[in-house]
Amino acid sequence: MQITIKEVAKHANVAPSTVSRVIANSPRISQKTKERVRSSMEELGYHPNIHARSLANRSTQSIGLVMPSAATKTLQNPFFPEVLRGISTKAHQNGYSLYMTTGVTEEEVLSGVIEMVQGRRVDGVIVLYSREDDKVVQYLRQTKFPFVVVGKPFGDASSITYVDTDNYLAGREVTKHLYNLGHRCIAFIGGSDKLAVTQDRRNGYATALMEAGIPVREDYIARAEFMTKGGAKAVRELLQLEEPPTAVVVSDDMMALGVISTLSEMGLKIPEDVAVVSFNNVYIAEHSNPPLTSVEINIFGLGFEATNCLIEQIGDSAPPYGKRVIVPHYLVVRQSCGQKNKTEIVE
Amino acid sequence: MQITIKEVAKHANVAPSTVSRVIANSPRISQKTKERVRSSMEELGYHPNIHARSLANRSTQSIGLVMPSAATKTLQNPFFPEVLRGISTKAHQNGYSLYMTTGVTEEEVLSGVIEMVQGRRVDGVIVLYSREDDKVVQYLRQTKFPFVVVGKPFGDASSITYVDTDNYLAGREVTKHLYNLGHRCIAFIGGSDKLAVTQDRRNGYATALMEAGIPVREDYIARAEFMTKGGAKAVRELLQLEEPPTAVVVSDDMMALGVISTLSEMGLKIPEDVAVVSFNNVYIAEHSNPPLTSVEINIFGLGFEATNCLIEQIGDSAPPYGKRVIVPHYLVVRQSCGQKNKTEIVE
DNA sequence: CTGAAAGCGCTTACAG
DNA sequence: CTGAAAGCGCTTACAG
DSSP: OOOOHHHHHHHHTSOHHHHHHHHTTOTTSOHHHHHHHHHHHHHHTOOOOHHHHHHHHSOOOEEEEEOOSOHHHHTTSTHHHHHHHHHHHHHHHTTOEEEEOOOOSHHHHHHHHHHHHHTTOOSEEEEOOOBTTOHHHHHHHHHTOOEEEESOOSSOGGGSOEEEEOHHHHHHHHHHHHHHTTOOOEEEEESOTTBHHHHHHHHHHHHHHHHTTOOOOGGGEEEOOSSHHHHHHHHHHHHTSSSOOSEEEESSHHHHHHHHHHHHHTTOOTTTTOEEEEEEOOGGGGGSSSOOEEEEOOHHHHHHHHHHHHHHHHTTOSOSSOOEEEEOOEEEOOSTTOOSSSSOOOO | OOOOHHHHHHHHTSOHHHHHHHHTTOTTSOHHHHHHHHHHHHHHTOOOOHHHHHHHHSOOOEEEEEOOSOHHHHTTSTHHHHHHHHHHHHHHHTTOEEEEOOOOSHHHHHHHHHHHHHTTOOSEEEEOOOBTTOHHHHHHHHHTOOEEEESOOSSOGGGSOEEEEOHHHHHHHHHHHHHHTTOOOEEEEESOTTBHHHHHHHHHHHHHHHHTTOOOOGGGEEEOOSSHHHHHHHHHHHHTSSSOOSEEEESSHHHHHHHHHHHHHTTOOTTTTOEEEEEEOOGGGGGSSSOOEEEEOOHHHHHHHHHHHHHHHHTTOSOSSOOEEEEOOEEEOOSTTOOSSSSOOOO
16 A cells, blocks of 8 residues: 555654654754655655645645636647746745646536635636636636636736737737838737637737728628638638738737638739738748748746746745736747848837 | 535534535435534535545546656647647546656656655656656556556557557658659658657558558658757758758647748748648648648547546546547648648548 | 444654 | 544435
8 A cells, every 4th residue: 555654753753743753844843854754755655645734734836727718629729838847847846736627618618627726726827818707817816826827817916817929919019010110001810809819919910001091991801710711711701802801910920820721822922912921920830831930939938938928926925916917929020921130129 | 614515514513424424425425414514515616625535535536647758849839738738628528637747857757756646646647658668667667557558558568558640650651652652762761769759650651661561761751859949850861861861750730830831931832842740730731821731630549448447447437447538630732742632531 | 224433554643 | 743523514324
């Protein structure tokens, strides 16, 4: 069976409580005893039972991860593994493990989160998206459980700690970039309108147009799923307009890939006939044809910072108000929208 | 504080043990009592403490996931999220959650696994790779803890349950496909030689050549990392040979992407100058330029089946010997190696 | 059909 | 500096 603290205690000729203190490296235990106990642990191959510890301790040293409910699709977006990598790195540095729910529908995800929280399975939660009317965030907020959102939360954001890209600014910059290249008919293809990221990027796009004195046309704003197929469909519709756009801001690299494939199939040249610019700069952006001009948003950094904030909250070293961390972005210019120079930092 | 079984018991006017039985839906409790207890749970917002339950129970309802140690890089390969999606789906169907370690180096990963196992944090483990001399598999095997490998294990595979593609066959088919298109100078670019997947695909490649009466040339076999950069470097070397290959079998789509970019940069046409075929058929394969001919290996299915096998083992409904599940594959013909017909099922 | 009690393997005041 | 004891919140033989 399992080696417990009792076996170790007996072997080292001390009380179980002493063994426990050695594990916690309590300063009140003599060096001699510590060494003796440690070598007993080594010899017997002792490893603490995590559940017993968590039960007595009320801490779990693990972090819960909440993906958007349509995990099926989202998991295919390279955003996900990259943000996970950032989370994992920081978590590991601080001795935390990661815990994922496996729900698919919105209700399943919510009940998974409730189970994690009420069941004390995790010490805190990271929500990897921000969507309007999201039950998960509502729930976490009202229970006052430690949590951090990746993306800008809806409602009273001031009480929620979140990590985000300045998507509004990025949307503006990207649109301005196209304008500066001479484009006047610029369309926008976004993902679900319920997502904060879509709204922010679109608003930035609209602002840039207004700043340039170009009216914002409703028929130039398309919605699609956050994957390649969605991008393909959206661009087809745009090109059927009487005055089709000469450039398009796409809210996500994966969608942009779909846009590009579709344009190629239709015999249109990129960037000559239609310029394309998008966001996230996932590694495939570099390998599409033509390579995508995209906003590097440091996805790894988003995950890393989110975890950092969460650990602060768990350790009570966080301020009592919601904190906001903005991770800087920059435009990586490649071939999909007419090249000016290789990698220009905007602003 | 937390609502415990005691509060519920008091509220429903029964003993804690009865509440526990209601949770487990024991048939020995009357319908009336069940209803009363359930409405108390509802009313008080009760959720079982998972650690207390696991401690008393010796079961955790969660599955541990082991990624290759260089998680940093691997996580960028779309293979990972896709296999995770398969695992997650099956796990969710059976009420299991997922637990990930966050180690980066080989030692960290191993100690993470030991902690999961000895600390009874999980009921079983899925190893998401197969590498020669892997300590994790050695450890799991000797502790007789339930585990499943995605990929073909080394050593005495007969005692280990694993889920795999028939990579040897796939390698053979793909090479034969190139041969049938008229190629005689066919190279192979593989990932780390320590990985089972590389070895199997390479052996299949060599067998196909031998079957066709073509000698296997050492200088036609290149090694690289499993990502785009590696592919780029490898192909450059191959093209510097006196008799450069006219076709190349690449062991992974991501590497193939690097190969394709490099060839384009060098002004070579695909498939006219060099034909490229690869494995995994991740979604970007379809959107590269030209679209990649690739072996669809059903990554989702690998994850799904692996989880299935693991759950069998955990529930003791698995046979006492190692079981092998082979998930079928087929070649998806696109433009990167000269098209014959759109989607042909090989064999 | 239900309850009282012991136990799962830890931690942590309380003594000394 | 160390130990005995209670407790974390559940489950599960054992009685009845």
